[in-house]
Amino acid sequence: MNTELQLASGTIRGERGADGLTVFRGVPYAHAARFTPPKPVEPWTGVFDATRPGPISPQPPVRPDAVMGPPQAGLRQDEDCLNLTVVTPGVNGPRPVMVWIHGGAYVTGASSFGFYEGRRLAAEGGIVFVAINYRLGALGYLKLPGVAPGNLGLLDQVAALRWIRENIGNFGGDPDRVTVFGQSAGAHSVACLMAAPAARGLFRQAILQSAPLGLKLATPARAARVARHFTTALRAEVTTAPVEAILAAQDAAIQRVSGPGGLASPPFCPTAGTDALPGADRWTAEAAGAGVDVMIGTTSAEMNGFLNGKPFSERIERVPLVGRRGLETVKRLATRRVFETPSLRFADTLARAGRRVFTYRFGWAASGSIFGACHCVELPFLLGEREAWAGAPMLAGADWDDIEEIGRPLRQAWISFARGGSPGSAAHVPGSGPGRIWTGPVPSPDSPAEVM
Template sequence: MVRISSGELRGTTGESGLHVFRGVPYARADRFAPPEPVEPWAGVRDATRHGPISPQPPVRPESVMGVPEEHEQSEDCLNLTVVTPGTDDRKRPVLVWLHGGAYVTGASSFACYDGQRLAAEGDVVVVGVNYRLGALGYLKLDGVSPGNLGLLDQLAALRWVRDNIAHFGGDPEQVTVFGQSAGAHSIACLLAAPAADGLFRRAVLQSAPMALKPLTPAGAARIGRYFTAALGTDPRTASVAEILQAQQRVIVRAAGPGGLYSVPPFRPAAAADPLPPAASMVRRAREVDVIIGTTSAEMNTFLNGKPGITQLEALPFVGRRGVAAAKAGITRWMFDAPSRRLADALAAAGGRVFTYRFAWHAPASTYGACHCIELPFLLGDRESWAAAPMLAGTEWDEMAQLGRKLRSAWLEFAKTGAPLPEWQRHSPGAAPGMRWVEIGPDLRARRTPVAGVG
């Protein structure tokens, strides 16, 4: 039992002794409206079950990560999960998880994102946040939606952590926000948002697609026109099913012929609260310690096995080598190069920055060290990752040593601002190319030169 600002909660205590509170509301919001504080409740609120997740289509990378369990979907989805070793006054470091999913799918309450291993091994509090997605979270349309509602939800969750986490044994002055893919991209946006100042002390950006810039006002207006045409009715009164159908039509239209430009059209927009017109992610470089990194074969998650790709691989003048080179080039363009540029800029501005590349891959998987490959080493458990194709040919116990190593690095960073001793601070302009800690199949982290990424 825990009493927070809005009322009393009843969670669960597992065999490990960890206390888990699920479906905890951190804000409320009407459709296309910014989040507001939760109304206090009377009596004891049940926090033993997960709350609803944002309405969404089927999860896109299920062919890589495995199919997640079913969750109730609802626009009333602003809830979070807290895992803590004790509801006492220990003031433990806090890790806040922002899930990925291209800004249209995902939920931090999925079992594969469970934070109990981190909480138990590090004596830390882990918080997983659900926020609005797709058109409901990122449509910017004059007179309808201001845009960036998903980012505003994340800010509301971080303010909730600041105000309430001490009741769960956490230290509001020691908050690390960590995320992967769109979650990491969100963190980059939060670094540029003045409204996030003071809400977190450290940040971990895993596989952030940093080539994906916030929508310009003109770009956001164009997506708004696409959505209006696809929906054909008032977005404020349309059903959720109609919203999702129109959202998918916009995604297809924005991707262009053959889906070649398949970047998320529903994403953060510049010059819309909380992002200023000219967002600077380095303005708080001296105040927020950062880890930023990628996997060595990010694009395999999105391109392997796709019909057009297999056809290209069969062409004699392209072949597997040509396709592999193209995938490597896109990985460098979308993930590696802009991530290293951000690390360079943060370090040059006086920030404490650490960079990595995750290179481990399962022996029987065709996906290699793909987008999402590091997640089983940090979050979830054996059961939640058992059906993941990207882990084919690997026993869970075989992953234990590298998992402990990676979790130790994240936990030490959350506590001290520096990962393991071999993780030296990032230095901009190191030659040849960039240098970072490579986490590879030999289960060791080592400094690795990489030419041509800059």
């Protein structure tokens, strides 16, 4: 059944399901030409069809396929990709709002992938769920003087939050109760938004899932080096080159800066001291002063998602004096240094600034998976439907009914926090040992093992 809704920019048509939820897909929140900041959408005439997903940012194949499974097929790629999805239980609000920002190393991904469907959160929590698409890779984060200002993907996210503040009431959402949450690069984006003056007042709570805060922000010098590699590989006019050429040059720059493994800080990512971010010496303090309450955590074996399986494990195991045992040590140290310890230090900084802070660690692992409690493993418990996750190698051997059982209290913890409360005891999932989620006072950042 189709449902029409009136916005300031025009009428949109969404789709109401048998579960009572209405979904509006591909809703434009801004428009931008290549390498220009986002601008508000122009009003349209007639009815905008929001029953189908909008285009996603041009990108190479999604790297986490080997862990999460293949993403949703058939989504069109286009530079005009500034759109979002809204899932609402009804327009009779005001309801809390949860805004999802996807990950993908700032190079791949889309919030319109089936992985990130928010129906369960909307239905179980009575919340309005929003998922945003933004510009990725060179199109979103190239910093090239006179051509590309940098941080355009982050500015897209700010524009989406402004659109949500102005329009979410029409969907039954409360613009004064917005929680932004994201995973991986999406969580890193959330931390950046907390530090961005332009985003002040647009959300009051944040959830950071597996934020790679140990990779920090790009410096202007590093961004300039990436730009040199990019333009050298492109060999064409940056503003008019075909998007296929942009992606090829982007890949070449990534290979030059990060190496074949691509496990260093993403070359195309937010740059400190560039609109809308403060300098690297101030961004943590700015985030702490944003007045945002936070829930932050990691999985217990983040790096398994990057270093387990071929080709990474075989390559590292062949290195002299490393081998299989050394690889396990590398994974533990990298998990701690890239994800766990910096997340706890960030939490500690926020707590000292007087914010409410909750921490967690997710340790569930599928019985038949080589990946264990890896990067991304908590996502099926929160987002997406059975069909979207059916081919996920990280879930090998798991029964979806068990995922549903464990996921229900986990989702309730996220929902309780979004409603302005505490995740509390709802975050203790059934079972014991590594399947337990922990929340509570912020542990010492120097002893991350205490989280469990």
